[in-house]
Amino acid sequence: MASSWTPLHAKIHRTLRSRSLLPKHESILIALSGGQDSLCLAQLLIDLRDRWNWHLAIAHCDHRWRADSQANADHIATLAQSWNLPFYLKTADSPPPNEASAREWRYAQLQSIEGFHTIVTGHTASDRAETLLFNLIRGSGADGLSSLNWTRQLTPTVKLVRPLLEIMRSQTAEFCRDRNLPIWQDSTNNDLAYARNRIRQELLPSLKHNFNAQVESHLAQTMELLSAEVEYLETVASEFYETAIDITSQSLDRTILRKIPLAIQRRVIRQFLMRSLNFNPNFEQVEKCVGLITAPNRSRTDPFIEKTIAEVNADQIQLKSLD
Amino acid sequence: MASSWTPLHAKIHRTLRSRSLLPKHESILIALSGGQDSLCLAQLLIDLRDRWNWHLAIAHCDHRWRADSQANADHIATLAQSWNLPFYLKTADSPPPNEASAREWRYAQLQSIEGFHTIVTGHTASDRAETLLFNLIRGSGADGLSSLNWTRQLTPTVKLVRPLLEIMRSQTAEFCRDRNLPIWQDSTNNDLAYARNRIRQELLPSLKHNFNAQVESHLAQTMELLSAEVEYLETVASEFYETAIDITSQSLDRTILRKIPLAIQRRVIRQFLMRSLNFNPNFEQVEKCVGLITAPNRSRTDPFIEKTIAEVNADQIQLKSLD
Numbered sequence: 001m002a003s004s005w006t007p008l009h010a011k012i013h014r015t016l017r018s019r020s021l022l023p024k025h026e027s028i029l030i031a032l033s034g035g036q037d038s039l040c041l042a043q044l045l046i047d048l049r050d051r052w053n054w055h056l057a058i059a060h061c062d063h064r065w066r067a068d069s070q071a072n073a074d075h076i077a078t079l080a081q082s083w084n085l086p087f088y089l090k091t092a093d094s095p096p097p098n099e100a101s102a103r104e105w106r107y108a109q110l111q112s113i114e115g116f117h118t119i120v121t122g123h124t125a126s127d128r129a130e131t132l133l134f135n136l137i138r139g140s141g142a143d144g145l146s147s148l149n150w151t152r153q154l155t156p157t158v159k160l161v162r163p164l165l166e167i168m169r170s171q172t173a174e175f176c177r178d179r180n181l182p183i184w185q186d187s188t189n190n191d192l193a194y195a196r197n198r199i200r201q202e203l204l205p206s207l208k209h210n211f212n213a214q215v216e217s218h219l220a221q222t223m224e225l226l227s228a229e230v231e232y233l234e235t236v237a238s239e240f241y242e243t244a245i246d247i248t249s250q251s252l253d254r255t256i257l258r259k260i261p262l263a264i265q266r267r268v269i270r271q272f273l274m275r276s277l278n279f280n281p282n283f284e285q286v287e288k289c290v291g292l293i294t295a296p297n298r299s300r301t302d303p304f305i306e307k308t309i310a311e312v313n314a315d316q317i318q319l320k321s322l323d
Numbered sequence: 324m325a326s327s328w329t330p331l332h333a334k335i336h337r338t339l340r341s342r343s344l345l346p347k348h349e350s351i352l353i354a355l356s357g358g359q360d361s362l363c364l365a366q367l368l369i370d371l372r373d374r375w376n377w378h379l380a381i382a383h384c385d386h387r388w389r390a391d392s393q394a395n396a397d398h399i400a401t402l403a404q405s406w407n408l409p410f411y412l413k414t415a416d417s418p419p420p421n422e423a424s425a426r427e428w429r430y431a432q433l434q435s436i437e438g439f440h441t442i443v444t445g446h447t448a449s450d451r452a453e454t455l456l457f458n459l460i461r462g463s464g465a466d467g468l469s470s471l472n473w474t475r476q477l478t479p480t481v482k483l484v485r486p487l488l489e490i491m492r493s494q495t496a497e498f499c500r501d502r503n504l505p506i507w508q509d510s511t512n513n514d515l516a517y518a519r520n521r522i523r524q525e526l527l528p529s530l531k532h533n534f535n536a537q538v539e540s541h542l543a544q545t546m547e548l549l550s551a552e553v554e555y556l557e558t559v560a561s562e563f564y565e566t567a568i569d570i571t572s573q574s575l576d577r578t579i580l581r582k583i584p585l586a587i588q589r590r591v592i593r594q595f596l597m598r599s600l601n602f603n604p605n606f607e608q609v610e611k612c613v614g615l616i617t618a619p620n621r622s623r624t625d626p627f628i629e630k631t632i633a634e635v636n637a638d639q640i641q642l643k644s645l646d
Contacts, residue, residue, distance in 0.1 A: 018614060136459075137534045139541025141548050195534060202533075210525075211460045211518055218462025221606040225464050228586040233552060235584070261558070263551040283544040291341065 005047075008175055012044050012163060013051070019150060021161050022118065027055040029088070029116040031106075032079075034060070034072050034184030037122030039079075040172035041164055043179055045120070046083060057086040059113060061106045064095045065188070072184050079182065088113050111158050123148055123162040126169035129219035130199050137195075141283070142233075146226035165224070168216060237267030244268060250276050251318035257293045265290050276319055279305055292317045328370075331498055335367050335486060336374070342473060344484050345441065350378040352411070352439040354429075357383070357399050357507030360445035363495035364487055366502055368443070369406060380409040382436060384429045387418045388511070395507050402505065411436050434481050446471055446485040449492035452542035453522050460518075464606070465556075469549035488547070491539060560590030567591060573599050574641035580616045588613050599642055602628055615640045 016022050030045060032038045045056055058080040062073045073089055080087035090109035096102040110119050128148050135144030152160045164172070176183055192198050207215045244256040252272055257265055269289045273281045281289075281304065288301045289310050300311040300320075307322040339345050353368060355361045368379055381403040385396045396412055403410035413432035419425040433442050451471045458467030475483045487495065499506055515521050530538045567579040575595055580588055592612045596604045604612070604627065611624045612633050623634040623643075630645040 136542065136545060137530060137538050139535070139537060139544060141545060142552060145545070198533065203530075207460060207526075210521065212462070214462060215460050219459065221462060222459060222464060222468070225586075225589065225606070228584070228589065229465060229552065229556060232584045232586040233556075261551070261555045263548075263555040266548065266551065283548070 006175075006178075008167070008171060009044060009047055011166065013048060015166055016048075016052075016163060021150060021163055022052065022054065022120070025053045025055075026118055027057070027116050029057050029059050029110065029113060029119045031110060031119055031121045032058050032060050032076050033122075033186070034076050034079075035122070035186060035189075036176045036181075036183045037124050037127075037164060037169065037172045039122075039181045039183060040167075040175045041120060041122040042083070043175070043181060045163075046085075057088065057116070058083070059088040059090070059110055059119075061109050062089065062091040063102050063105070064092050065102075066186075068187075075182070075184055107154055107160075111154055117157055118159050118161055119154070120161045120163060122164055122172070124164045124167050124169050124172060125220035126200075126216060128165060128223040129204065129216045130196060132219050132223045133199050133203060134196055139283070142226055143230050146223055146230040148223065149227050149231075165220070168220075233263065233267055237264050237271060240264060241268045241271045245272065246316070249316070249318060251313065251316040254293055254312070254315050254317060257317075262290070265293060272317075273304065273310075277304055277308060289317065329498070329501075331490070331494060332367060332370055334489065336371060338489055339371075339375075339486060344473060344486055345375065345377065345443070348376045348378075349441055350380070350439050352380050352382050352433065352436060352442045354433055354442055354444045355381050355383050355399050355402075356445070356509070357395050357402075358445070358509060358512075359499045359504075359506045360447050360450075360487060360492065360495045362445075362504045362506060363490075363498045364443060364445040365406070366498070366504060368486075369408075380411065380439070381406070382411040382413070382433055382442075384432050385412065385414040386425050386428070387415050388425075389509075391510075398505070398507055430477055430483075434477055440480055441482055441484055442477070443484045443486060445487055445495070447487045447490050447492050447495060448543035449523075449539060451488060451546040452527065452539045453519060455542050455546045456522050456526060457519055462606070465549055466553055469546055469553040471546065472550050472554075488543070491543075556586065556590055560587050560594060563587060564591045564594045568595065569639070572639070572641060574636065574639040577616055577635070577638050577640055580640075585613070588616060595640075596627065596633075600627055600631060612640070 022028060028045065030038070030042045032042055042058065045054065048054075049056060058076065060073055060076045062069050066072075073091070077087055077089065090106075092105060096105050131148050132145050135147065138144065148162065148165065150162055150165055154160050175181075188194075189197060190201070192201065204216060212218065240256065240260055241252075244253045245251075246253070252268070257268060260268070266286055270281060270286050273279065273285070273289065285301070285304060292299055292301065292310060292312050295312055297312050297314060300309050303309050303322065309320055309322060310317055311320050312318075345351060351368065353361070353365050355365055365379075365381065368377065371377075372379060381399065383396055383399045385392050389395075396414070400410055400412065413429075413436075415428060419428050454471050455468050458470065461467065471485065471488065473485055473488055477483050498504075511517070512520060513524070515524065527539060535541065563579065563583055564575075567576045568574075569576070575591070580591065583591070589609055593604060593609050596602065596608070596612065608624070608627060615622055615624065615633060615635050618635055620635050620637060623632050626632050626645065632643055632645060633640055634643050635641075
């Protein structure tokens with residue numbers, strides 16, 4: 001059966017071209033969970049394959065979190081076979097304890113599959129909207145509001161690409177329905193104990209209904225804008241950090257910091273604390289340390305971690321252990 | 324009765340000093356609505372007056388929106404008298420038709436009162452949190468997420484200052500209670516027909532209860548961070564705009580745009596459309612115009628307004644009327 005060319009095909013084709021996301025002749029590993037988003041992605045890439053001459057393959061990571069995870073893996077294996085695509089299955093020895101460690105394990109597994117420099121995932125604009133709300137509520141600053149980007153370098157040679165970031169989840173659902181794609185229902189998606197699920201199933205529908213029907217795409221667009229801005233701001237801040245840092249004495253040069261705008265001061269200070277102390281400072285901690293840029297000599301912050309403070313030492317802001 | 328020095332006094336004193344918001348010996352006009360925030364602000368400034376040697380005065384703008392607006396004005400006049408402060412009342416000839424025109428009228432009235440270069444308002448961190456949510460839901464990009472700043476130049480000589488941006492509304496309420504300040508209840512604050520009131524009375528409490536008790540201060544902090552970042556990004560974009568623009572031909576130089584990061588390209592394009600066409604482009608319009616930076620010759624956008632498009636003309640992006 002010849003696949004029909006839909007507006008969704010046209011949109012993805014345009015996105016891939018204008019953003020140079022997936023080069024011609026590339027070998028692409030599709031991370032398939034079995035949910036509607038990754039199924040939609042796989043089918044779209046298969047439909048577009050001849051125009052781009054890609055080599056496609058399917059990978060599935062089984063965290064063994066649910067009783068039916070083996071059945072899910074089998075389901076995807078059958079699907080890959082029906083598509084006539086190579087299939088790679090990775091199964092966890094023991095279930096990862098939380099979402100963060102699961103993600104880490106998953107990416108490590110995907111990277112370890114040889115022959116692929118590009119891994120694609122089915123993250124959508126709806127994921128962006130939800131992530132923005134999730135991080136906004138948690139209070140993670142502009143960076144958390146921009147965390148789902150089009151591409152991310154996983155290793156020096158392996159890149160993660162998210163081609164569906166302009167597609168809503170309602171569109172992937174419609175596509176799967178139209179094409180009769182066999183979606184695997186993940187029962188944990190309905191568990192309202194998870195903040196993410198409550199955002200998806202309660203908060204976003206309520207915002208749509210009570211405030212603005214377009215809120216989901218507005219949020220996704222906001223994340224798109226903030227992503228590029230954060231990337232630029234971090235680049236600028238890194239340059240000033242490199243000029244201002246003295247690694248040996250763990251100190252920053254205040255005369256350099258004083259000349260740069262507040263927005264960049266904050267990011268340089270954050271890079272300083274993250275790189276020197278290997279911890280993620282909160283809003284107040286950054287603000288207190290920014291205060292030292294113009295403070296009198298010997299001014300200091302409260303301890304960040306384990307009795308480590310920042311203190312003004314003439315023209316320097318210096319990290320110091322109180323022991 | 325001697326006023327007692329509270330942690331709130333200390334906090335405001337510190338904020339005013341570290342941010343250099345209100346200079347010593349300044350003549351300050353306090354915009355007083357009669358609500359808890361502006362009452363708290365007025366009392367705090369009165370209590371701090373001797374340390375800063377300010378000259379204080381009270382102004383009230385009566386939009387004549389409510390039947391009790393004259394009574395509200397009388398109430399504030401009495402209050403100003405009890406504080407022994409000069410009082411200025413401005414009354415609208417006819418009620419402004421909406422919130423935007425009311426704000427415009429109000430600022431014009433406040434600016435017109437002679438002898439004051441500084442006007443202060445009682446906007447709080449809670450206002451920031453609500454404004455961020457309001458603009459996020461409407462979809463106004465990073466700029467809307469940063470719209471309540473510490474200071475804003477109203478005219479070349481008159482500045483608006485918002486000293487309470489680190490104070491929560493719960494704190495101004497507590498302060499008014501402790502000091503027995505006579506709050507004037509604005510009945511329109513309870514009208515859930517207004518999105519802002521629904522955010523204040525339903526959305527924020529629900530986010531607090533269902534997700535994170537600290538959400539209000541997280542949102543306010545996010546706005547604080549974004550404000551400084553937007554200010555910096557707009558400054559950088561303005562510089563590139565000035566280099567890239569040719570006013571006579573209403574065109575931007577693509578060779579300059581191609582060398583700058585996406586975040587700045589977007590802001591230059593937006594400045595271009597806002598200044599040349601005097602309209603506020605939406606996300607898609609900016610993205611289409613950004614697409615022209617690398618597009619083939621003669622590529623064009625859809626019409627923005629009244630048959631005006633942007634078109635690639637060799638090294639230029641040019642605005643053109645289709646007539």
